[in-house]
Amino acid sequence: DIQMTQSPSSLSASIGDRVTITCRASQSISSYLNWYQQKPGKAPKVLISAASSLQSGVPSTFSGSGSGTDFTLTISSLQPEDFATYYCQQSYSIPYTFGQGTKLEIK
Amino acid sequence: EVQLVESGGGLVQPGGSLRLSCAASGFTLSNYWMHWVRQAPGKGLVWVSRTNSDGSSTTYADSVKGRFTISRDNAKNTLYLQMNSLRAEDTAVYYCVSTGAARGRFDIWGQGTMVTVSS
Numbered sequence: 001d002i003q004m005t006q007s008p009s010s011l012s013a014s015i016g017d018r019v020t021i022t023c024r025a026s027q028s029i030s031s032y033l034n035w036y037q038q039k040p041g042k043a044p045k046v047l048i049s050a051a052s053s054l055q056s057g058v059p060s061t062f063s064g065s066g067s068g069t070d071f072t073l074t075i076s077s078l079q080p081e082d083f084a085t086y087y088c089q090q091s092y093s094i095p096y097t098f099g100q101g102t103k104l105e106i107k
Numbered sequence: 108e109v110q111l112v113e114s115g116g117g118l119v120q121p122g123g124s125l126r127l128s129c130a131a132s133g134f135t136l137s138n139y140w141m142h143w144v145r146q147a148p149g150k151g152l153v154w155v156s157r158t159n160s161d162g163s164s165t166t167y168a169d170s171v172k173g174r175f176t177i178s179r180d181n182a183k184n185t186l187y188l189q190m191n192s193l194r195a196e197d198t199a200v201y202y203c204v205s206t207g208a209a210r211g212r213f214d215i216w217g218q219g220t221m222v223t224v225s226s
Contacts, residue, residue: 034212036152043202043216044152049209087152091211095168096142096154 002026002090006099012107017078021102023071023088032092035064035073039084048073109133109215111203116220123193129186129203129217137181140206143188145199193224
């Protein structure tokens, strides 16, 4: 199975800050990397697919990059609604696996 | 409105069985591969199982293989997960999820149904 490792596990930041979350795969997954946002008590929502493709309706403050084994999710200017937990997920091979999550909290 | 609605969760004793259902509305289930993803309380997301669009092919995580069965009734626009020989570690919120054109991208999620395995 492909292991996905996110860092950091938690992050405190302020409104307007730029934040970056990294995700590393245990082997090359090309660009088969998706990012999700999950708020408490809610189902996840896909933000970015194929490493860098922003999903419809997702603010342009979100961006993704990377290929192979190393990926990043960047939020260029944090808004109040962005405080949530973020997961990366590889869709290169079954079993699809997720990172352990990054909890983004208000400083 | 496009949505998935799960049902069938609840409290069950270790070794027991439960059948989850996931009803689709606003779209035709038969056009999509479908998955179950679970999340234990306070933990991360774990992929459980998938089925292709007509149900002829299924795949499982090692942790549930031989105990869980995914199936679908496209005429009823409904996905199922039959869970047998349940263990405490199966306790989680179970989400049904569709994947669309992009391989393995989890597009539409249900609201989840809680399964608690405890004596």
